[in-house]
Amino acid sequence: MDLAVKKITLGSSKSKVAISVTKNLIPMIMDVVQFEVQKAMSSKLQQIDLENIPFGKVFTDHMFVVDYYNNKWQEAKILPYGKLELSPSISALHYGQAIFEGMKAYKNFKGENMMFRPHDNIKRFNQSASRMCMPKVPDKLFIEGLRQLIIADSDWIPEKKGYSLYLRPMMFATEERIIVKPSDEYKFLIIASPAGKYYNEPLKVYIETHYSRAAKGGVGNAKAAGNYGAVMFPSQIAKNKGYHQVIWTDASEHQNIEEAGTMNVMFVIDNVLVTPQLSDTKLPGITRHSVLSVAREWGVKVEERTITVTELIEAYNAGKLTEAFGTGTAATIAHIKTIGHEDKDYHLADANANSLSWKISEELTNIKYGTSTDNFGWMHKV
Ligand SMILES: Cc1ncc(COP(=O)(O)O)c(C=O)c1O
Known part of the structure; x- marks a missing residue:
């Protein structure tokens, strides 16, 4: 792996994970991507029956968030899952620069946490970004965001065969300006939701x-x-x-x-x-x-x-x-x-x-x- 995780202190309530990135592999991002990790004070998991939940209604304890402005991606964060503060004038709400992905993580029969074809979702996400005139999310930042979120919320991945943790990466335009033009600012997030069957019948x-x-x-x-x-x-x-x-x-x-x-x-x-x-x-x-x-x-x-x-x-x-x-x-x-x-x-x-x-x-x-x-x-x- 090209990323060297120097310090992971997920256990504390506020910590930093410094990930050094080989320069020539990811020219778009800075040498060191700082991941700030803020753990949720308490988990909602005890109240949830992971194998009996409606699709897309329950979200895990954390979310991955990173903002784009000044022509670059800023410091990435794992935060407690929660509400965002947004201005009513952000461009996404008016002109629809908003894209997302849907992918899944599984616990295999050995109890290991696995992602299914994450690079294909990342590729498609960045193709969507290009089409919508939005910045690409560098592969390394994206995959590390997925990894850090799954690590933080690994207890949320159902163990039962056929069940999974649905991951929802998304990006939307956050520039506060009501004029039809590509936004100069964006927010990229990944949220997660434990999932069973989507349809219960043919x-x-x-x-x-x-x-x-x-x-x-x-x-x-x-x-x-x-x-x-x-x-x-x-x-x-x-x-x-x-x-x-x-x-x-x-x-x-x-x-x-x-x-x-x-x-x-x-x-x-x-x-x-x-x-x-x-x-x-x-x-x-x-x-x-x-x-x-x-x-x-x-x-x-x-x-x-x-x-x-x-x-x-x-x-x-x-x-x-x-x-x-x-x-x-x-x-x-x-x-x-x-x-x-x-x-x-x-x-x-x-x-x-x-x-x-x-x-x-x-x-x-x-x-x-x-x-x-x-x-x-x-x-x-x-
Ligand atoms: C419109 C549409 N078509 C097809 C698919 C299936 O794509 P995938 O197999 O990558 O989930 C999806 C789901 O993402 C979709 O929303």
């Missing part, structure tokens, strides 16, 4: 052919906060009709399947694993990539290509559409049992132990838990 999804999530040349492939605000209205309409999520179609013709609200989508058609090819209108999902990698390793035929709504319905009618599922960090692999289109529902058989999606889901869980070999080098020990 999904009913609705193919949306009126509203759009993303258009060519837009920000659909960035994890920009505004992408999520924009789809709440059509998603709510689908929810009111009894569907869990929307499957988006292309913005110009509404013919091609894109992705689901918080997941990429995949289908098994005629024994081939088919998923829409990546483009600037879809988030390049890390779970999507993981599923395709495992499938290819197993010799499953995989196609990343255009899938039209018509093809999907014809495949269904011909009995060739045997599986449909979403892939995402929060939901992992979410089986789809019903696909609604216009005023008709198409029902698929429940996934079972012989389904491809089931088997891949098991394999990914085992890799994360350490009981399957990690041939891809995805797991990183904290």
